[in-house]
Amino acid sequence: MLAVFLITANSYADTQEPTMVAIAFPSTSENVISRSTLRAVFGMRLNKWPADTPIKVFVMKDDAPEHGAFSKNILQVFPHQLRLAWDRQVFSGQGQYPEQVTSTQEMLSRIASTPGAIGYIKINEVTNNVRTLQIR
Amino acid sequence: MCVPFKFVKTTVGFFIQGVFLLWTTFAHAVNLMGSELQLHGFLTQGVVITSDNNFLGQSNKKASTDFREIGVNASLRPTSDLQLSAGLLSHKAGGTDNGNVRLDYGLADWTISSSEQGRSGIRLGRVKNSYGLYNKTRDVAFTRPSILLPQSIYFERSRNLTLAGDGAEFYLDRNYEAGNLFVTFALGKPQIGSEASKVALVGLLPNGRFEPKIAQISQAMYEGDGGKYRLGYTVLRFDTHYSPGVRDVLQAGQLKSMVQIFSSQYNAENWSLTSEYALRPISIKNFGPNAPDSTTHGQSYYIQGSYRLAPKWEALLRYDVMYIDSEDRDGKVFAAATRRPGFTRFSKDWTTGVRFDLTPEFMLRAEYHRVDGTAYLPVQDNPDPRALERRWDMFMLLGSFRF
Numbered sequence: 001m002l003a004v005f006l007i008t009a010n011s012y013a014d015t016q017e018p019t020m021v022a023i024a025f026p027s028t029s030e031n032v033i034s035r036s037t038l039r040a041v042f043g044m045r046l047n048k049w050p051a052d053t054p055i056k057v058f059v060m061k062d063d064a065p066e067h068g069a070f071s072k073n074i075l076q077v078f079p080h081q082l083r084l085a086w087d088r089q090v091f092s093g094q095g096q097y098p099e100q101v102t103s104t105q106e107m108l109s110r111i112a113s114t115p116g117a118i119g120y121i122k123i124n125e126v127t128n129n130v131r132t133l134q135i136r
Numbered sequence: 137m138c139v140p141f142k143f144v145k146t147t148v149g150f151f152i153q154g155v156f157l158l159w160t161t162f163a164h165a166v167n168l169m170g171s172e173l174q175l176h177g178f179l180t181q182g183v184v185i186t187s188d189n190n191f192l193g194q195s196n197k198k199a200s201t202d203f204r205e206i207g208v209n210a211s212l213r214p215t216s217d218l219q220l221s222a223g224l225l226s227h228k229a230g231g232t233d234n235g236n237v238r239l240d241y242g243l244a245d246w247t248i249s250s251s252e253q254g255r256s257g258i259r260l261g262r263v264k265n266s267y268g269l270y271n272k273t274r275d276v277a278f279t280r281p282s283i284l285l286p287q288s289i290y291f292e293r294s295r296n297l298t299l300a301g302d303g304a305e306f307y308l309d310r311n312y313e314a315g316n317l318f319v320t321f322a323l324g325k326p327q328i329g330s331e332a333s334k335v336a337l338v339g340l341l342p343n344g345r346f347e348p349k350i351a352q353i354s355q356a357m358y359e360g361d362g363g364k365y366r367l368g369y370t371v372l373r374f375d376t377h378y379s380p381g382v383r384d385v386l387q388a389g390q391l392k393s394m395v396q397i398f399s400s401q402y403n404a405e406n407w408s409l410t411s412e413y414a415l416r417p418i419s420i421k422n423f424g425p426n427a428p429d430s431t432t433h434g435q436s437y438y439i440q441g442s443y444r445l446a447p448k449w450e451a452l453l454r455y456d457v458m459y460i461d462s463e464d465r466d467g468k469v470f471a472a473a474t475r476r477p478g479f480t481r482f483s484k485d486w487t488t489g490v491r492f493d494l495t496p497e498f499m500l501r502a503e504y505h506r507v508d509g510t511a512y513l514p515v516q517d518n519p520d521p522r523a524l525e526r527r528w529d530m531f532m533l534l535g536s537f538r539f
Contacts, residue, residue, distance in 0.1 A: 034252065036312060037311060040252075040254075040309075045309060046250060046252070047213075047217070048217070050251070062496060063447070077363055078362075078405055087273065087276065088279055090176055090209070090211070091176070091178075091207070091223070091272075091273045092264045092272040092273055093211060093219070093242075093243050093245065093263075093264075094219075094259070094272075096174050097176075
């Protein structure tokens with residue numbers, strides 16, 4: 001009974017929410033990243049890559065399905081909490097907002113052309129111009 | 137009937153268009169010599185109506201609009217290890233604050249070391265205190281859970297004691313698979329030389345002022361599972377000297393306090409449960425015969441639930457309690473000694489509210505408070521203690537815009 005419920009819940013999630021993947025500038029030093037590091041990066045609390053390149057974070061609008069799916073399923077943080085964490089840092093002088101893009105095309109072109117860039121995209125829209133980051 | 141409605145609709149339409157234009161032209165980010173300059177701000181207007189007593193202006197049986205928060209801030213990141221930020225704030229709050237523009241914070245944040253495991257650094261300048269869950273952005277309506285923060289811990293009356301410090305804050309963040317640990321330690325001078333701070337501490341009659349001395353504030357906050365739960369502990373120590381005025385009723389005394397706050401929060405996808413508990417002992421010494429040496433054991437707590445009804449709607453319910461002296465909760469001993477009402481020594485506030493986010497930039501809120509006791513009311517708005525009513529109601533409205 002429980003198994004049936006879990007499968008149903010799972011397939012519901014699959015059909016409703018896009019499967020997301022973290023992407024970065026093609027010559028980024030990293031291939032693999034831990035979830036805790038990814039949370040720190042998207043929480044705007046880690047500002048440079050191990051090789052000292054400044055990190056540039058790109059996100060989509062808070063209510064974009066991609067943003068919701070990436071926050072909840074990959075970062076495992078609710079989008080409204082991410083927003084609150086950014087607001088608290090920006091309005092106390094401790095951090096800056098990530099840059100917001102309006103479309104998948106813009107996300108891809110900005111990540112491909114900005115050294116240190118990181119963002120996310122639907123797994124079936126990944127191109128050769130960006131690096132996919134595996135979660136450790 | 138139709139004409140005024142049309143007028144309102146047109147006016148609101150123009151307002152929203154104007155705001156949108158302002159927002160798009162102001163833009164958020166400007167490239168300045170290769171690094172990003174971000175500009176942000178907010179404008180909040182509140183309306184307060186009380187059944188008795190005054191809060192945030194002359195609100196007794198009429199609408200007070202003396203509650204306004206306007207802020208702008210800029211931040212610049214010349215390197216990945218350095219951020220320069222400043223925020224200006226005008227905070228109009230009835231008789232306690234006239235809305236003069238002040239430096240809310242102005243700091244250089246230098247990350248000394250940073251890795252995947254975390255970071256550490258120092259913030260120098262005027263730094264907002266890490267005091268409980270909400271103090272750092274207490275005047276930014278979008279980051280508050282309600283129109284009015286729980287007054288038992290985030291006093292409007294004596295806000296300058298805990299607001300910010302001129303000095304340094306050291307910080308250490310640790311990122312673990314299970315959660316994050318944030319530790320801060322700050323040394324700074326609070327802005328307590330003002331008349332409002334004096335009144336909050338010793339009342340209207342004494343005419344001297346408090347000399348700010350370095351306060352210490354430490355906080356450890358653990359956020360588990362991507363922020364699903366947060367547990368925190370804050371300690372603030374301050375010690376201040378009083379310089380009497382001419383023919384003052386008080387002598388050159390000393391006031392000492394150590395505030396401890398225990399914070400906890402659980403966040404589910406659609407609801408949050410938050411509670412904070414504070415111990416606030418205050419000792420006074422050498423103020424002379426009109427204020428004998430004493431220690432009062434202040435105690436505060438609140439429990440708050442919020443529920444996201446729909447993506448743009450949130451509802452709130454809270455019970456907020458404060459005792460000025462937990463050894464004299466109902467104020468009987470105080471009343472016998474001073475002939476002033478005992479109910480000025482506690483407040484128990486049931487709050488219910490609703491938030492509506494019209495757009496990500498524009499928010500509306502309404503809130504109702506049923507209060508027993510008047511401990512959190514500022515004396516500036518209520519100079520005559522005999523005019524105070526023990527049980528009172530308060531209705532608040534708020535509109536806030538940000539860019």
